[in-house]
Amino acid sequence: GAGVSQTPSNKVTEKGKYVELRCDPISGHTALYWYRQSLGQGPEFLIYFQGTGAADDSGLPNDRFFAVRPEGSVSTLKIQRTERGDSAVYLCASSLRYATEAFFGQGTRLTVV
Amino acid sequence: AQTVTQSQPEMSVQEAETVTLSCTYDTSESDYYLFWYKQPPSRQMILVIRQEAYKQQNATENRFSVNFQKAAKSFSLKISDSQLGDAAMYFCAYRSEEIGNQFYFGTGTSLTVIP
Numbered sequence: 001g002a003g004v005s006q007t008p009s010n011k012v013t014e015k016g017k018y019v020e021l022r023c024d025p026i027s028g029h030t031a032l033y034w035y036r037q038s039l040g041q042g043p044e045f046l047i048y049f050q051g052t053g054a055a056d057d058s059g060l061p062n063d064r065f066f067a068v069r070p071e072g073s074v075s076t077l078k079i080q081r082t083e084r085g086d087s088a089v090y091l092c093a094s095s096l097r098y099a100t101e102a103f104f105g106q107g108t109r110l111t112v113v
Numbered sequence: 114a115q116t117v118t119q120s121q122p123e124m125s126v127q128e129a130e131t132v133t134l135s136c137t138y139d140t141s142e143s144d145y146y147l148f149w150y151k152q153p154p155s156r157q158m159i160l161v162i163r164q165e166a167y168k169q170q171n172a173t174e175n176r177f178s179v180n181f182q183k184a185a186k187s188f189s190l191k192i193s194d195s196q197l198g199d200a201a202m203y204f205c206a207y208r209s210e211e212i213g214n215q216f217y218f219g220t221g222t223s224l225t226v227i228p
Contacts, residue, residue, distance in 0.1 A: 040221075041220055042220050042221050100146050100163065100165075101146075102216065104150075104157055
């Protein structure tokens, strides 16, 4: 596609439920990043993929968070047993392997009630 | 870990005037990249300008320019001839030269453009 696409745009879920957030990167981009942006804050790193493998998952806050990228393209961020503190905008970005800048999607606003 | 500091939570500028947004960062690395991203209400982060640390010349993109002071670890953004469409959150970001390394973002500056 022309840009990074994230679905859904908004997601409201109940505390304790499981959610999946999807990211469709720019075609040909091998690097993919997930960030979390809380209200009034800058984006915080969660995980980085190079191809199918997670090259750096040091930003995942706990074992309720998990992300996959099985075919090296689309990625899914999975959150189990959601908590109200998980409410935030989840941003995805992609880049070419040797590029310096990344291109961001419009984010998914997750609200846990 | 590297830290990025934006000390101006909010700034305002008259349309057609010039405004400067401040950013400082902390790193022990000598090679890295610095960025300014714009985030309008649509939430999508849009790259405004990029600076390679090894380049002494300040980057310029049309009405946007930076003042990069490597020794002082300062990276400010100047917006000239401000337009209503410039109103947004602006984030300063740092990235190591190592391939695939993550971006570190500041807390952002909310820019209002007054007609």
